[in-house]
Amino acid sequence: MRRYSFVGTGSRAQMYLAALLGPYADLGRPVAFCDTNEVRMAYYDRIAGAPLPHYFPDAYDEMLKQSDVVFVTSRDDTHADYVSRALLAGVDVVVEKPMTIDLAGVRQIHDALQAGTPELTVTFNYRYSPRNALMRQLIADGEIGEVTSVTFEWCLDTVHGADYFRRWHRDKAASGGLLVHKATHHFDLVNWWLGDRPEVVFARGGLRFYGPDNARRRGLGTRPARGLIDGDPFSLDLASDEKLRELYRDGEHLDGYIRDRDVFSDGITIEDNLNVVVGYRGGASMSYTLHAHCPWEGYRVAINGTAGRIELDVVERPHVSPAGASSAIGAATAASKVAVALAEPEAEPAEVLDPSALSESESAVADAGHRQRGSRLLLQRHWEPAVEVPIPEGAGGHGGGDAMLLHDVFRGPSGDRLSRHAGFADGAASVLVGVAGNESLRTGTAVYLHELGLSLP
Secondary structure, three states, rough: EEEEEEEOOOOOHHHHHHHOOOOOOEEEEEEEEEEEHHHHHHHHOOOOOOOOEOOOOOHHHHHOOOEEEEOOOHHHHHHHHHHHHHHHOEEEEEEEEEOOOOHHHHHHHHHHHHHOOOEEEEEHHHHHHHHHHHHHHHHHHHOOOOOOEEEEEEEEEEEEHHHOOOHHOHHHHOOOOOHHHOOHHHHHHHHHHOOOOOEEEEEEEEEOOHHHHHHHOOOOOOOOOEEEOOOOOOOOOOHOOOHHHHHHHHHHHHHOOOOOEEEOOOOOOOOOOOOOEEEOOEEEEEEEEEEEEOOOOEEEEEEEEOEEEEEEEEEEEEOHHHHHHHHHHHHOOOOOHHHHOOOOOOOOOOOOOOOOOOOOOOOOOOOOOOOEEEEEEEEEEOOOOEOOOOOOOOOOOOHHHHHHHHHHHHHHHOOOOOOOOOOOOHHHHHHHHHHHHHHHHHOOOOOEHHOOOOOOO
């Protein structure tokens, strides 16, 4: 029975701990938590049903001596250090995306892998979503011939998108910005769909909606640096939600982490509007956009090929009411989200921060107006009418994708012709598109990945 430890006890760790305590309890057991905050580790003790040994970051190497596998679910800028130290200690690693946030982190992990034999898994759960897997299948089967170009638009709404601007993600030094923290999902999807590697990146973007300058320009007036503004959907009251209070407010005096900064306050160094062009080794190109203040959430993808075109339209949340904004953020940390991800029938459907975590049937909106939640995939070959390809829907988070991801994490991949399991090369390829995009934002020029000095397999 394998010994599993956790570094980082924010909301990201919940799904893995719940899986280990439930359907995968026969394979291993949780043995330790590592975090900067004793309050958060105590919260996870209650989920585990018994107190486990607690380690602070300066004792991380001691925890590794008691571990066979470590889940790295800490802040993004800490990933490279925790991952590489575990690999060098002979401990297998499961790391949440992004694998790291910069070129130095990619090199550090690469060197650690070269020095030993442990395994590294990067958890790209979007690969396991049935609609995204179907896209991969259609391309691999040659339904549209050789891919020539991709258009990809991602919309984050004023709940999910806004939340990146009140917590640690707002600091590019901690998150790499949305081109790394969020778009690594999307860049990985395209890399995986095409079975190709990125070659050159050009990006434009900026902070156009959040932040104090934009607030003043729109006449929003003086706002507190954190906390609740009565009637304002962009403000957050940590005290009103039990899980937010337990995980964050009650422990903020220990490490200074503030979870409820105002999205229009000073200190934001990331962009909320981004446009990226990516060229691939095989000749295809991608036009990608990300907007973090849309009135609805979802994405649109069009893939053109020499024999036709595939279009995928996904509406994950048609709209959110001002009254529902704060409750969605609280629900994201609640145990119900973990239950939904594991397809437990007693899970209470909820308006959650990231609506992709729920299946389509579980998150129907009663009054969605003319934009309805759901997914639609069209395949149109040259000289033929378009046909809709049915998308299979499984139980649980990401249309059943989370359950398949957890199977690969705990039992290992076997016979998957779509190659959904991701490792270092996949993690590096997705991160480096974001890294190159950030460099392009800084310089105003296109960035060739080979100029970064790291060769991708």
